[in-house]
Amino acid sequence: xxxxxxxxxxxxxxxxxxxxxxxxxxxxxxxxxxxxxxxxxxxxxxxxxxxxxxxxxxxxxxxxxxxxxxxxxxxxxxxxxxxxxxxxxxxxxxxxxxxxxxxxxxxxxxxxxxxxxxxxxxxxxxxxxxxxxxxxxxxxxxxxxxxxxxxxxxxxxxxxxxxxxxxxxxxxxxxxxxxxxxxxxxxxxxxxxxxxxxxxxxxxxxxxxxxxxxxxxxxxxxxxxxxxxxxxxxxxxxxxxxxxxx
Numbered sequence: 170x171x172x173x174x175x176x177x178x179x180x181x182x183x184x185x186x187x188x189x190x191x192x193x194x195x196x197x198x199x200x201x202x203x204x205x206x207x208x209x210x211x212x213x214x215x216x217x218x219x220x221x222x223x224x225x226x227x228x229x230x231x232x233x234x235x236x237x238x239x240x241x242x243x244x245x246x247x248x249x250x251x252x253x254x255x256x257x258x259x260x261x262x263x264x265x266x267x268x269x270x271x272x273x274x275x276x277x278x279x280x281x282x283x284x285x286x287x288x289x290x291x292x293x294x295x296x297x298x299x300x301x302x303x304x305x306x307x308x309x310x311x312x313x314x315x316x317x318x319x320x321x322x323x324x325x326x327x328x329x330x331x332x333x334x335x336x337x338x339x340x341x342x343x344x345x346x347x348x349x350x351x352x353x354x355x356x357x358x359x360x361x362x363x364x365x366x367x368x369x370x371x372x373x374x375x376x377x378x379x380x381x382x383x384x385x386x387x388x389x390x391x392x393x394x395x396x397x398x399x400x401x402x403x404x405x406x407x408x409x410x411x412x413x414x415x
Contacts, residue, residue, distance in 0.1 A: 223395040224260070224402065226268035226410070230394070231260075239263040242324025245358040246315055256401050263320060265406070266341035266382050269389055270373050274342070281372035285337045285344040288368050292334050292346065305350065308368035315359060322347055326363055341382055342373030386410050 222230035239259035240252070247255060271278055292307065315323040321340045329335060331349045338345045347367040354361055377385065391410035393399045399407070 218394055223398045225392040225394055226265060226389050227272045229268045229272045231264050231268055236260055236264050242320040253401060260402055267339055269385055270342040270382055273385060274373050277372040281344050281370040285346055285370045289337060289346045306366040308366050311367050312364040314362050326365060327361060343369055343371040345369050
């Protein structure tokens with residue numbers, strides 16, 4: 170099934186580094202994909218959406234802050250894009266897939282999060298047992314740029330001092346705790362290459378990690394909480410995410 174943000178000229182990342190699967194990196198959406206007219210998206214009736222919530226997948230809200238953080242990572246690659254276009258890319262590639270995985274595998278997610286929290290605490294307290302790997306890695310040594318590491322990990326680590334462990338990062342279907350071992354700069358921000366130490370905690374089945382998570386979208390309901398965001402989310406995605414009975 171064609172991704173709602175994909176166009177014939179899409180730049181698709183297929184790079185893998187060991188078992189560290191790259192994030193969903195379809196850089197297209199220059200314009201919203203043509204699709205049947207979007208159905209009537211659910212009018213939000215829940216009175217307790219979080220502050221600054223703009224979208225929701227089922228009962229899981231997505232805030233403007235979450236989208237704008239993801240947009241800031243993508244902006245390092247898509248330098249000349251408008252804010253609305255960057256938000257569209259972030260929503261399609263990171264925020265909505267992440268929310269679908271979270272509601273679909275909620276129990277597994279809680280267990281993976283607990284494991285990630287325990288590992289992060291041990292790493293920060295230097296209590297992780299076992300000898301280091303190459304370059305001093307304590308988990309999994311992975312290297313590459315944004316197309317190999319994914320926007321969430323690559324973008325988050327660029328903002329951290331070398332060697333400092335990240336907070337727990339959530340990609341669609343898994344948590345990651347990571348630190349930069351070394352960094353090579355390029356002529357532009359998008360060219361930065363990292364060697365990282367990454368601990369990965371998956372909670373979605375391997376066959377349903379991104380981009381295959383896309384096949385589950387029709388089974389979940391997208392709510393446009395802030396009407397202004399109806400022009401951010403592609404109509405095809407709105408049409409598809411009407412829920413099982415849509």
